[in-house]
Structure formats: C-alpha cells, structure tokens
Amino acid sequence: MSSKSEVLQWKYVNFLINKNNNFNKKAILKLLSSEDIDEAYKTISNWNSYSPTPLISLNKLNQKLKLKKILYKDESKRFHLKSFKALGGAYAVEKIVKGNDKAVISTATAGNHGRSVAWGSKKLGLKCKIFISEFVSEFRAEVMRSFGADVIRVKGNYDNSLKECVKQSKENNWQIVQDVAWQGYKLAPTLTMAGYTVMMKEISEQVNKEKISHVILQAGVGGMAAAMVAGIARYLNNVPKIIVVEPDSAACVLESIKAGKIKKISIKKESLMGGMSCDEVSLVPWEILKNSVSHCITVTDDHISKTVKSLANCEFSDEKIVGGECSTPGIISLASLCNNKKIKNEINLNEDSCVLLFGCEGDADEELYQKLLNS
Ligand SMILES: Cc1ncc(COP(=O)(O)O)c(C=O)c1O
Numbered sequence: 001m002s003s004k005s006e007v008l009q010w011k012y013v014n015f016l017i018n019k020n021n022n023f024n025k026k027a028i029l030k031l032l033s034s035e036d037i038d039e040a041y042k043t044i045s046n047w048n049s050y051s052p053t054p055l056i057s058l059n060k061l062n063q064k065l066k067l068k069k070i071l072y073k074d075e076s077k078r079f080h081l082k083s084f085k086a087l088g089g090a091y092a093v094e095k096i097v098k099g100n101d102k103a104v105i106s107t108a109t110a111g112n113h114g115r116s117v118a119w120g121s122k123k124l125g126l127k128c129k130i131f132i133s134e135f136v137s138e139f140r141a142e143v144m145r146s147f148g149a150d151v152i153r154v155k156g157n158y159d160n161s162l163k164e165c166v167k168q169s170k171e172n173n174w175q176i177v178q179d180v181a182w183q184g185y186k187l188a189p190t191l192t193m194a195g196y197t198v199m200m201k202e203i204s205e206q207v208n209k210e211k212i213s214h215v216i217l218q219a220g221v222g223g224m225a226a227a228m229v230a231g232i233a234r235y236l237n238n239v240p241k242i243i244v245v246e247p248d249s250a251a252c253v254l255e256s257i258k259a260g261k262i263k264k265i266s267i268k269k270e271s272l273m274g275g276m277s278c279d280e281v282s283l284v285p286w287e288i289l290k291n292s293v294s295h296c297i298t299v300t301d302d303h304i305s306k307t308v309k310s311l312a313n314c315e316f317s318d319e320k321i322v323g324g325e326c327s328t329p330g331i332i333s334l335a336s337l338c339n340n341k342k343i344k345n346e347i348n349l350n351e352d353s354c355v356l357l358f359g360c361e362g363d364a365d366e367e368l369y370q371k372l373l374n375s
Pocket residue numbers: 083112179218219220221222223224225274275276278326327360361
C-alpha cells in the first residue's frame with residue numbers, strides 16, 4: 001500500500017466531546033500564573049546553548065489531508081536531550097534547590113523527565129537519584145547515568161518506581177523533583193509545567209500572524225498538555241480547538257473527562273509510547289484540562305512505525321524529521337480525524353484549518369527508534 005493511501009485509511013479508537021468545555025483564560029492563569037510562565041522563559045532562554053526548536057510545515061502530509069497548514073513543533077532538537085522534557089525537570093531542579101549545593105535530587109521516570117532532572121542536577125553539581133520501572137529501557141537508563149545520576153531499577157511499573165522514590169527520599173532527606181502532582185505536592189510539577197510553556201512562547205513567535213485553529217496535545221499524566229493550554233492562554237490571541245490524544249491502552253484523561261472527575265484506569269498492556277502510558281491524570285493538569293479540552297481521542301500503536309518512517313523519509317515534509325514514538329500520535333490522530341467525514345465536519349477541520357502538532361521527542365531511545373525505523 002502506498003503511503004498516500006495508507007494514511008488515508010487510518011482510524012482512531014475513541015473520540016469524545018468534552019461536554020464541560022469552557023475555556024476560561026483567567027481560571028487557567030490562576031493555576032499556572034503569567035508570572036510563573038514569564039519567569040520560566042526568562043530563566044530558560046538564558047541557559048547556555050538555548051535556542052528555539054523548529055516549527056516545521058508538514059506540507060506533504062497536508063497535501064493528503066487537504067487542510068490549510070499543519071505545523072509540527074520539533075522537540076527532537078531541544079538542547080541535546082531530544083525531548084521537550086528538557087525544559088521541565090531541569091528548570092524545576094534549579095528553582096527548588098535555590099542555590100543549595102548540598103541538595104540531593106530524586107525522581108521517578110519513564111525516561112525523558114529523569115534525563116532532564118539528571119541534566120539539571122549535573123549543571124548545578126548536585127547528586128541525583130533516578131528510579132525507573134522494569135519497562136524503562138537500559139538505553140534510557142544509560143543516558144541518565146551519563147549525566148552522573150545513580151539509576152535505581154524497581155520491579156513493577158512506573159507507580160512502583162514512584163513509591164520507592166518517595167520512600168527512599170523520605171528516609172534520606174532527598175529532594176523529590178517529580179513531574180506528577182499529588183495532595184500536598186504541587187510545587188515541582190507546577191514548575192515543570194512552567195518550563196514546558198517555553199514551547200508555546202516560541203510557537204507564538206514562529207507562527208507569525210497565522211491563527212492556529214486546532215492543536216493536538218499528547219498526554220501521559222497531562223502535564224505537557226496542561227502547560228500548552230496555559231501557554232495558549234498566556235500567548236495566543238485566539239482559542240483553538242484543543243484535542244488531547246492518548247494511547248488507547250492508557251486513556252486516563254479521556255476517562256476522566258468522560259466522568260467529569262479524575263479516574264484511575266488500569267493499564268492492561270503498556271503502549272510503545274512509554275512516556276504516555278500513564279494510569280492517572282495529575283492534579284494540577286486536571287484542573288487546567290477539565291474545562292479547556294474540547295475533545296479527546298485515542299489511538300493504537302499500529303501506525304507508530306509507519307509514522308516514524310514517513311517523518312524520516314520526507315514523506316510528510318520537505319525536510320527529514322527524527323520523531324520518536326511519542327511524536328507520532330498527533331499525526332496519527334489528525335489523519336484519523338480527517339478520515340471520518342462526519343467528525344471532520346463537526347470539528348471544522350477544513351481548508352481553512354491551521355493545525356498545531358507536537359513532535360515531543362526525537363530518537364530519545366535510539367534502539368527503539370532504529371527498531372521502528374527498520375520494521
Ligand atoms: C516522551 C514523552 N513523555 C511524556 C509525555 C507525556 O507528558 P505528560 O506526562 O506531562 O502528559 C509525552 C507526551 O507526548 C512524551 O512525548
């Protein structure tokens with residue numbers, strides 16, 4: 001099957017309209033304030049080697065889907081860490097330790113957040129302890145070690161690694177810098193989200209005068225998606241349709257939006273999109289997402305490899321793009337939405353639409369990337 005016809009066959013699994021959708025800029029910026037957002041940009045844009053990541057036109061994909069424009073924020077180029085997560089954890093470390101050079105930093109991670117925390121700790125000369133589950137690849141563990149972190153592997157899933165991190169951190173007085181919030185633990189995740197908003201600041205300048213009509217946001221625990229919503233409130237003059245995409249096996253945001261309250265789901269099978277395989281939306285993101293998301297959509301892992309290859313082989317754009325597994329669901333869900341005429345009409349996806357997608361990571365896990373590229 002040619003790539004053209006293949007993309008035009010793709011289908012999503014679930015699609016949900018948020019009946020509580022009511023974007024309230026003031027309420028959003030109460031949860032993640034303009035001051036916090038501005039401080040993050042001021043700090044991060046002063047880091048050595050900072051430069052905005054590219055916003056690439058997927059002009060060839062657009063020829064197939066027949067919209068006005070598809071823009072892809074390419075986070076494979078974020079510092080040398082290969083994902084947007086570089087903006088969050090490292091920033092939170094810096095703000096939390098406030099110059100204390102004796103602090104020991106800890107975190108639990110699916111990979112990219114830990115890489116950022118390890119990098120941020122190293123920059124400040126701090127010791128760092130990273131907890132990972134049995135599902136995190138040894139390749140990712142090795143990268144974190146290369147930033148000087150002690151990597152502790154825990155039996156079981158991400159939740160187990162987080163529990164162990166909290167336990168050992170309490171015993172040893174380590175400073176946890178987690179990207180997930182819970183009751184009484186909100187500062188680090190909020191700072192992490194503030195770091196992510198740098199992406200939207202850059203985008204607001206890169207789009208020039210183009211009005212973004214739709215944005216598709218990947219979600220794990222919802223931190224990235226909520227940060228982009230706050231970025232939209234802070235930097236854009238219009239409110240696009242905000243669509244959250246998740247692996248069908250880990251649709252904790254969709255299930256929570258459907259229920260109108262946080263729902264913990266049970267993950268039967270881990271998605272290949274490891275960073276998005278999360279069973280519960282985080283507290284602060286939930287408060288932001290519950291009314292601002294217009295739609296939720298879920299996709300399977302089936303088209304990840306094809307999407308990775310198409311990005312690499314210039315089938316979607318003039319230039320080659322290195323997009324890892326978590327970079328693919330925006331494209332897969334957009335094509336799937338366009339392939340359903342009724343839904344496409346309902347959400348106003350047409351030749352006037354300018355759609356923003358996030359290429360959240362590059363080949364952050366090089367081994368998996370090569371596997372996807374060559375399968
Ligand atoms: C690598 C990676 N990790 C995690 C996530 C999810 O972020 P969050 O857990 O903040 O929702 C994404 C989003 O696509 C991602 O690309």
